[in-house]
Amino acid sequence: MRDRVGAGCIVGKRTYNERHTPCYAYKLTSRQALALLAQIHSHLRTYRRVRAAIALDRYIALTPRNGKYKVETLRLRNEFERELLATGPGPRSKG
Numbered sequence: 001m002r003d004r005v006g007a008g009c010i011v012g013k014r015t016y017n018e019r020h021t022p023c024y025a026y027k028l029t030s031r032q033a034l035a036l037l038a039q040i041h042s043h044l045r046t047y048r049r050v051r052a053a054i055a056l057d058r059y060i061a062l063t064p065r066n067g068k069y070k071v072e073t074l075r076l077r078n079e080f081e082r083e084l085l086a087t088g089p090g091p092r093s094k095g
Helices: 030-043 047-058 071-086
Strands: 009-013 023-027
Touching: 030 047, 047 071
Parallel strands: none
Antiparallel strands: 009 023
């Protein structure tokens, strides 16, 4: 997977019991995750496609790299999160 996407890392998970087999997870974060989402966006169906479009359109503009939000940016970020999570399956869906 990592070779195909070109980003991310493989993380080993801790086993707490010696009889359990070690397992691994593929981890993508932040802008790497957005790059992958941009690649697969056209293949998504239902509300997931709508959520992906919202995230791709506005996430970078509303997320400062240093994590420090101005008052207006924080207000817009909260609206973005509400809209993103309101778009979902079932009767509450807008998308």
